[in-house]
Amino acid sequence: MGRFQVISITDAAAARIREIVATREGAHGIRVGIKKGGCAGMEYTVDLVTEPSPKDDHVEHNGAHVYVAPEAALFLLGTEMDFEVTRLRTGFVFNNPNQSSACGCGESVELKPADLKALAEARAQSTV
Numbered sequence: 001m002g003r004f005q006v007i008s009i010t011d012a013a014a015a016r017i018r019e020i021v022a023t024r025e026g027a028h029g030i031r032v033g034i035k036k037g038g039c040a041g042m043e044y045t046v047d048l049v050t051e052p053s054p055k056d057d058h059v060e061h062n063g064a065h066v067y068v069a070p071e072a073a074l075f076l077l078g079t080e081m082d083f084e085v086t087r088l089r090t091g092f093v094f095n096n097p098n099q100s101s102a103c104g105c106g107e108s109v110e111l112k113p114a115d116l117k118a119l120a121e122a123r124a125q126s127t128v
Contacts, residue, residue, distance in 0.1 A: 005057075005059045006057045006059065006068045006073050006076055006077055006079075007032065007059055007066065007068060007076050007077075007078075007079040007080065007081050008059075008061070008079075008080045008081070009059060009061040009062075009064060009066055009080075009081045010080060010081065010082040010083070011061075011062060012082060012083040012084070013061075013064070013081045013082050013083040013092060014061045014062040014063065014064035015062070015064075015083070016083040016092070017029060017030055017064035017065070017066065018062075018063055018064050020048070021048075021064075021065075024048055026050045027048050027049065027050055028049045028050065028051075028052055028065055028067075029049045029052070029064065029065025029066055029067055030046050030047065030048060030049055030065075030066055030067070031045075031046070031047045031048075031049045031056065031066075031067040031068070031069055032044065032045070032046055032066055032067070032068050032069070032072065032076065032081065032094075033045040033047070033068070033069035033071070033072040034069075034071075034072045034075050034076070042075070044092075044094055046092055049065070049067050052065075052067055053067065055070045056068055056069060056070065057070070057073055066081065074098075075096075075098055076094075076096065076098070077097075077098065078096070078097045078098070079094050079095060079096040079097070079098070080094075080095040080096075081093075081094055081095075082094075082095060
């Protein structure tokens with residue numbers, strides 16, 4: 001059984017995270033969270049991590065480290081984190097199965113929490 005991961009990270013997102021960390025002294029990775037705001041109710045947050053918190057869920061892919069804030073884990077369970085460059089925007093994209101709707105600008109989303117039992121079971125299996 002593989003290690004439990006709240007989110008998965010694409011190769012493109014991992015490459016961008018490594019670029020960001022390489023240019024910031026003392027950076028370990030990034031922390032993904034959520035906050036109330038925007039027209040649809042929630043926004044994703046991405047912050048630089050200089051001191052990882054033991055409460056965060058830690059995900060590593062291709063040398064890129066992502067920490068998920070504990071209060072966001074239920075909302076991000078099963079999410080794929082990607083990085084895209086388009087004519088309109090450049091940034092991280094979250095393909096989230098818990099997202100019930102998004103606003104037109106794509107910056108704000110409506111999220112429903114995943115089943116707490118599913119999260120607990122997935123974490124329990126990863127310790128086996």
